[in-house]
Amino acid sequence: xxxxxxxxxxxxxxxxxxxxxxxxxxxxxxxxxxxxxxxxxxxxxxxxxxxxxxxxxxxxxxxxxxxxxxxxxxxxxxxxxxxxxxxxxxxxxxxxxxxxxxxxxxxxxxxxxxxxxxxxxxxxxxxxxxxxxxxxxxxxxxxxxxxxxxxxxxxxxxxxxxxxxxxxxxxxxxxxxxxxxxxxxxxxxxxxxxxxxxxxxxxxxxxxxxxxxxxxxxxxxxxxxxxxxxxxxxxxxxxxxxxxxxxxxxxxxxxxxxxxxxxxxxxxxxxxxxxxxxxxxxxxxxxxxxxxxxxxxxxxxxxxxxxxxxxxxxxxxxxxxxxxxxxxxxxxxxxxxxxxxxxxxxxxxxxxxxxxxxxxxxxxxxxxxxxxxxxxxxxxxxxxxxxxxxxxxxxxxxxxxxxxxxxxxxxxxxxxxxxxxxxxxxxxxxxxxxxxxxxxxxxxxxxxxxxxxxxxxxxx
Amino acid sequence: xxxxxxxxxxxxxxxxxxxxxxxxxxxxxxxxxxxxxxxxxxxxxxxxxxxxxxxxxxxxxxxxxxxxxxxxxxxxxxxxxxxxxxxxxxxxxxxxxxxxxxxxxxxxxxxxxxxxxxxxxxxxxxxxxxxxxxxxxxxxxxxxxxxxxxxxxxxxxxxxxxxxxxxxxxxxxxxxxxxxxxxxxxxxxxxxxxxxxxxxxxxxxxxxxxxxxxxxxxxxxxxxxxxxxxxxxxxxxxxxxxxxxxxxxxxxxxxxxxxxxxxxxxxxxxxxxxxxxxxxxx
Numbered sequence: 001x002x003x004x005x006x007x008x009x010x011x012x013x014x015x016x017x018x019x020x021x022x023x024x025x026x027x028x029x030x031x032x033x034x035x036x037x038x039x040x041x042x043x044x045x046x047x048x049x050x051x052x053x054x055x056x057x058x059x060x061x062x063x064x065x066x067x068x069x070x071x072x073x074x075x076x077x078x079x080x081x082x083x084x085x086x087x088x089x090x091x092x093x094x095x096x097x098x099x100x101x102x103x104x105x106x107x108x109x110x111x112x113x114x115x116x117x118x119x120x121x122x123x124x125x126x127x128x129x130x131x132x133x134x135x136x137x138x139x140x141x142x143x144x145x146x147x148x149x150x151x152x153x154x155x156x157x158x159x160x161x162x163x164x165x166x167x168x169x170x171x172x173x174x175x176x177x178x179x180x181x182x183x184x185x186x187x188x189x190x191x192x193x194x195x196x197x198x199x200x201x202x203x204x205x206x207x208x209x210x211x212x213x214x215x216x217x218x219x220x221x222x223x224x225x226x227x228x229x230x231x232x233x234x235x236x237x238x239x240x241x242x243x244x245x246x247x248x249x250x251x252x253x254x255x256x257x258x259x260x261x262x263x264x265x266x267x268x269x270x271x272x273x274x275x276x277x278x279x280x281x282x283x284x285x286x287x288x289x290x291x292x293x294x295x296x297x298x299x300x301x302x303x304x305x306x307x308x309x310x311x312x313x314x315x316x317x318x319x320x321x322x323x324x325x326x327x328x329x330x331x332x333x334x335x336x337x338x339x340x341x342x343x344x345x346x347x348x349x350x351x352x353x354x355x356x357x358x359x360x361x362x363x364x365x366x367x368x369x370x371x372x373x374x375x376x377x378x379x380x381x382x383x384x385x386x387x388x389x390x391x392x393x394x395x396x397x398x399x400x401x402x403x404x405x406x407x408x409x410x411x412x413x414x415x416x417x418x419x420x421x422x423x424x425x426x427x428x429x430x431x432x433x434x435x436x437x438x439x440x441x442x443x444x445x446x447x448x449x450x451x452x453x454x455x456x457x458x459x460x
Numbered sequence: 461x462x463x464x465x466x467x468x469x470x471x472x473x474x475x476x477x478x479x480x481x482x483x484x485x486x487x488x489x490x491x492x493x494x495x496x497x498x499x500x501x502x503x504x505x506x507x508x509x510x511x512x513x514x515x516x517x518x519x520x521x522x523x524x525x526x527x528x529x530x531x532x533x534x535x536x537x538x539x540x541x542x543x544x545x546x547x548x549x550x551x552x553x554x555x556x557x558x559x560x561x562x563x564x565x566x567x568x569x570x571x572x573x574x575x576x577x578x579x580x581x582x583x584x585x586x587x588x589x590x591x592x593x594x595x596x597x598x599x600x601x602x603x604x605x606x607x608x609x610x611x612x613x614x615x616x617x618x619x620x621x622x623x624x625x626x627x628x629x630x631x632x633x634x635x636x637x638x639x640x641x642x643x644x645x646x647x648x649x650x651x652x653x654x655x656x657x658x659x660x661x662x663x664x665x666x667x668x669x670x671x672x673x674x675x676x677x678x679x680x681x682x683x684x685x686x687x688x689x690x691x692x693x694x695x696x697x698x699x700x701x702x703x704x705x706x707x708x709x710x711x712x713x714x715x716x717x718x719x720x721x722x723x724x725x726x727x728x729x730x731x732x733x734x735x736x737x738x739x740x741x742x
Binding site for chain 2: 254262
């Protein structure tokens with residue numbers, strides 16, 4: 001084992017994996033995990049805990065691994081995080097815990113995410129650690145949306161002894177973990193396992209329930225529930241608003257990924273939902289969703305899968321590992337490039353016209369603003385385009401809840417520390433408040449709101 | 461699981477299902493739809509609500525067996541069986557108000573969704589002229605039901621095997637040309653029929669509502685697959701509709717988008733029919 005370098009994780013060979021939907025990184029063995037865990041310096045100030053949105057006691061769980069106490073390691077994680085198998089796989093550790101790791105100042109940081117994943121997978125193969133649930137308080141909390149924010153809030157509230165019902169509009173719980181993030185990055189049986197664990201704790205999940213249609217937040221508060229947490233996420237796909245975007249074969253990333261992940265279109269016609277990719281696919285955007293879409297296109301049979309992103313490599317918002325995996329798989333990157341319009345024939349996409357960009361002064365996001373270069377337009381013939389430029393707030397709860405203050409983008413205005421909204425008894429967190437962000441940030445918001453809701457219902 | 465309480469055949473490959481879904485039945489309004497999924501491998505199928513019975517907790521749907529999933533529903537799902545998922549009500553309800561005299565048009569399977577709107581418009585005190593049509597007599601259904609809720613009902617078939625020979629747009633044009641004051645028109649059916657009806661009413665300046673059945677997955681605003689263009693605006697049929705101003709809808713785009721999966725749909729249906737055939741031979 002080396003102090004300088006992280007213990008590498010075995011992964012599926014790129015040549016093989018672009019033909020299947022199986023998970024890419026294969027996980028650590030016990031020996032590898034112990035070898036990585038002993039790299040941890042066990043710093044007293046533990047900057048990594050501060051860097052974790054749900055404040056996992058990272059040195060403690062790593063120390064347990066180093067001493068082969070795997071059951072204690074997972075128990076330590078679960079005190080703070082109810083979805084460790086998910087976070088170990090999808091958190092942007094390089095900008096969070098690992099970004100502030102002391103070892104990382106001189107060498108590669110400790111592979112905290114990989115160790116977290118190891119613990120969760122170890123638990124799945126050995127004894128399950130069910131967190132203890134306090135005696136029933138008699139209070140009832142409704143949670144809207146079974147994504148990362150809602151599930152975390154539900155788990156925390158249940159541990160505190162409250163009766164929790166989660167309302168989910170799709171036919172399965174999990175939100176973006178189920179419909180958005182692909183199987184090869186986050187296997188769905190792993191998500192289901194984490195959801196089952198919540199149900200075993202007594203969290204009640206009602207799928208196929210669209211709050212905003214079959215009932216409303218106001219009805220929930222006027223009926224059985226003492227408080228409501230809204231974690232309905234950023235589900236509304238943004239489009240570029242350029243000509244030709246409604247042509248056939250121009251997909252939102254949401255649709256492209258939902259057909260594949262939730263509806264399992266990659267197994268059509270065994271599964272009933274179809275998808276069409278063709279030979280040459282362009283994905284517009286530079287985040288994790290764009291990487292997921294481009295890599296999904298390859299696995300669905302595209303010969304060429306191209307990312308078109310308007311800024312440069314440095315600004316790519318995707319996790320470093322996702323960009324690396326995409327490159328290994330042969331995804332092409334057309335950086336500093338932006339679509340101007342889509343061209344079609346008889347309603348079907350045929351090509352995309354793009355323009356080259358250059359970077360100017362920083363904009364309000366702090367990143368350098370991309371500026372089109374006059375006369376640099378060029379056309380690429382393509383079969384499919386996937387628009388992965390972000391999502392806006394899911395509209396149904398904001399549209400149907402009386403007296404709920406929204407910000408100018410239509411997100412719910414809520415205190416980021418407490419989740420309190422402008423409406424009594426209503427709390428919110430995750431992407432519906434912040435706009436599209438990460439799984440772990442939504443989970444952090446769910447956890448903080450649960451603490452506030454606990455105080456609120458006990459006082460009531 | 462959602463139990464099928466009853467099932468009956470309305471015509472060749474057209475069936476009516478009454479499904480137990482008490483919460484949906486309690487709140488659904490005319491113009492809204494549901495999404496159902498038959499089984500674990502099933503697709504999400506959007507269907508307009510035809511009627512509800514809150515006392516029984518039942519929702520009525522009419523399904524035309526056009527593809528693999530609807531065919532499978534007709535073949536394998538009988539009264540007493542259950543379907544896996546049923547979610548709704550979705551979409552914005554029809555604006556049922558007292559307008560005066562209104563025309564409600566249902567073409568083909570569109571007779572099913574136009575029926576509850578017609579019924580509610582009548583109940584609130586409008587004078588309602590109904591126009592229903594189909595390719596031929598055997599494909600017509602709900603003639604009596606529509607008759608019961610219309611002050612005047614025109615029945616049309618393409619081949620003249622029932623009612624008058626012609627299209628639903630023919631009586632519409634005659635009514636408008638006669639100078640009768642029509643406050644509003646609902647036209648629901650195949651995209652081409654809605655397009656033609658909207659073109660007829662445009663000349664008379666009569667507001668016309670159409671109900672768009674574009675391809676969708678979730679039905680709640682997330683996939684964007686159902687997007688439709690209204691002039692300069694892009695709207696989602698699932699959350700902004702399904703009803704829209706027929707004078708603004710880009711029907712050609714709608715029709716192109718409806719046909720996007722035609723090849724896959726054909727392949728799935730052929731594969732299904734082949735397996736059904738094998739079952740029968742055994």
